[in-house]
Amino acid sequence: MAESPLDLTRRGPRLLGGGGGQTRAVALSTASTVVVVAVIAALFLLAPGSAQVRHTFFSPPDLWHSLIGDPAKGYYSIGAAIWLNIRMFLVAEVFILVFALVLAIVRQSTGPVMLPLRVVALLYVDVFRGVPTILVIYAVGFGLPALDLNVVSTQGPAVYGVIALVLSYSAYVCEVFRAGINAVPLAQVGAARSVGLTQAQSMRYVILPQAVRTIIPPLLNDFISLQKDTALVSVLGSIEANRAAEIYSATVFNYSSYVVAAVLFLILTIPLAHFTDHLIARDRARRLAGAAP
Amino acid sequence: MSIPLPPYGAPSPDSPAALELRQVRKSYGSHDVLRGIDLTVAPHEVVCLIGASGSGKSTLLRCVNLLEPVTAGSISLSGQEITAPGVNADLVRRHIGIVFQSFNLFPHMTVLRNITLGPVKAQKMPRAEADQLARDLLARFGLADRAGDYPDRLSGGQQQRVAMIRALAMSPRLMLLDEVTSALDPDLVAEVLDVIRELASSGMTMLLATHEMNFARDVASRVAFLADGEIVEIAPPADLFVRPQQERTQRFLRRVTDAGRL
Numbered sequence: 001m002a003e004s005p006l007d008l009t010r011r012g013p014r015l016l017g018g019g020g021g022q023t024r025a026v027a028l029s030t031a032s033t034v035v036v037v038a039v040i041a042a043l044f045l046l047a048p049g050s051a052q053v054r055h056t057f058f059s060p061p062d063l064w065h066s067l068i069g070d071p072a073k074g075y076y077s078i079g080a081a082i083w084l085n086i087r088m089f090l091v092a093e094v095f096i097l098v099f100a101l102v103l104a105i106v107r108q109s110t111g112p113v114m115l116p117l118r119v120v121a122l123l124y125v126d127v128f129r130g131v132p133t134i135l136v137i138y139a140v141g142f143g144l145p146a147l148d149l150n151v152v153s154t155q156g157p158a159v160y161g162v163i164a165l166v167l168s169y170s171a172y173v174c175e176v177f178r179a180g181i182n183a184v185p186l187a188q189v190g191a192a193r194s195v196g197l198t199q200a201q202s203m204r205y206v207i208l209p210q211a212v213r214t215i216i217p218p219l220l221n222d223f224i225s226l227q228k229d230t231a232l233v234s235v236l237g238s239i240e241a242n243r244a245a246e247i248y249s250a251t252v253f254n255y256s257s258y259v260v261a262a263v264l265f266l267i268l269t270i271p272l273a274h275f276t277d278h279l280i281a282r283d284r285a286r287r288l289a290g291a292a293p
Numbered sequence: 294m295s296i297p298l299p300p301y302g303a304p305s306p307d308s309p310a311a312l313e314l315r316q317v318r319k320s321y322g323s324h325d326v327l328r329g330i331d332l333t334v335a336p337h338e339v340v341c342l343i344g345a346s347g348s349g350k351s352t353l354l355r356c357v358n359l360l361e362p363v364t365a366g367s368i369s370l371s372g373q374e375i376t377a378p379g380v381n382a383d384l385v386r387r388h389i390g391i392v393f394q395s396f397n398l399f400p401h402m403t404v405l406r407n408i409t410l411g412p413v414k415a416q417k418m419p420r421a422e423a424d425q426l427a428r429d430l431l432a433r434f435g436l437a438d439r440a441g442d443y444p445d446r447l448s449g450g451q452q453q454r455v456a457m458i459r460a461l462a463m464s465p466r467l468m469l470l471d472e473v474t475s476a477l478d479p480d481l482v483a484e485v486l487d488v489i490r491e492l493a494s495s496g497m498t499m500l501l502a503t504h505e506m507n508f509a510r511d512v513a514s515r516v517a518f519l520a521d522g523e524i525v526e527i528a529p530p531a532d533l534f535v536r537p538q539q540e541r542t543q544r545f546l547r548r549v550t551d552a553g554r555l
Binding site: 185187190191192193194195196198201205213 | 355358360382383384386387389390391393397398399410411414416459460
């Protein structure tokens with residue numbers, strides 16, 4: 001099918017310029033990429049401290065040892081420790097989705113009966129969006145154990161870390177949900193109520209399904225951020241990737257372990273980031289198709 | 294609180310009116326949209342509301358469906374006051390179908406699901422029964438092959454017909470139509486008007502706001518002319534369009550005629 005120039009511009013920016021096998025464009029972009037990479041590499045390699053940096057951050061034996069770990073020598077495997085980050089992320093994600101949705105629905109509620117709850121939800125969002133995540137982690141991680149209660153005060157640091165992340169991120173995700181709910185035209189509520197649905201049924205069957213569709217990209221964006229922020233739980237002493245890297249560098253006096261941790265986080269976040277891009281592109285294409293007569 | 298209502302089409306003997314409005318007022322702040330509307334619609338009657346934009350037609354319909362609370366006055370459906378305190382608006386709405394100018398189909402659901410949502414969720418009709426009802430209605434209005442499509446694949450006329458079917462699937466005792474052809478391309482208006490004609494001839498009680506004067510003349514039992522939130526004049530179309538009594542009605546109809554719409 002022939003494409004008009006308009007069709008091409010509609011696709012938005014692309015990684016490789018131009019379409020339709022334009023050899024010249026491909027050659028140009030290849031050449032410019034090579035030049036840029038070469039300049040950066042030259043700057044890095046020719047810098048006065050280059051050898052020192054390469055030894056401290058990119059030493060192959062240290063990269064390897066910190067990845068696999070050696071308890072006998074007093075340091076942990078970062079490759080194993082990142083598994084804790086993944087688990088914290090997965091558990092926190094589920095609780096955040098549920099809690100944030102409840103918060104959003106309370107904040108969106110009307111009716112005088114709900115006023116006290118609305119105020120609480122509003123305060124909650126204000127406070128937890130305003131306080132840095134790391135402070136929430138400190139507060140929960142050191143505060144709850146200090147209470148000396150059964151169960152509540154006897155959990156491991158990873159559990160407190162997850163609780164803190166849920167508290168903090170729910171405030172953000174609540175606002176994402178609210179934006180999605182507000183983006184559904186008010187007329188849809190009228191249509192839902194006019195076929196006899198209650199307020200709750202309208203929310204469940206008409207508003208939320210449409211809201212969720214629009215907020216998936218920003219939601220995933222927050223989750224990419226959450227994946228990285230699991231590293232903050234290291235301040236409580238749980239052996240996750242960042243903490244394992246710290247222990248390695250403190251034991252062996254080499255920072256290559258941090259590079260390993262960084263690469264492992266990239267391996268986690270890049271697929272999610274590109275999945276998000278893919279969803280945005282698909283949504284865009286669908287909207288353009290829907291707008292056609 | 295549930296209000297027991299006689300089945301559709303059977304007027305209760307002590308109150309012959311399908312719909313009765315008494316001194317209905319509606320204000321938004323200091324702005325009076327409806328200023329004391331009295332209107333009675335008999336069972337099987339089709340009453341058309343005409344009037345300029347902003348005369349209160351849409352607000353009147355939205356008040357009848359309890360989508361807007363009235364400021365004063367009362368509305369009764371088959372003799373039961375639905376504006377009384379404690380009346381469950383959700384239950385009342387199950388007896389009143391409303392169709393909007395802008396269709397307002399649910400974009401994330403197929404045509405079939407759009408139609409069955411109300412019956413299944415609000416009326417607790419078994420899914421199979423609701424599907425059958427929806428397919429029967431789609432066939433009746435020439436949309437049998439569209440059941441599985443999403444609304445954005447349909448033309449405006451088709452979407453509006455689906456919106457009518459969605460309202461009909463609730464077996465309403467009263468249909469409210471709010472300028473249902475105003476958002477349509479001229480060549481799509483006829484198919485929607487045909488649906489309304491069919492409903493009228495099948496005995497459906499209807500209250501509709503319209504700019505289609507010729508259509509109002511054809512289908513209406515009575516036509517009410519609204520201006521500034523009041524019913525200026527109400528009469529059978531043969532009288533209202535031919536011998537309007539009020540000066541304001543005459544002026545409005547003259548403007549409409551000059552615009553070539555009557």
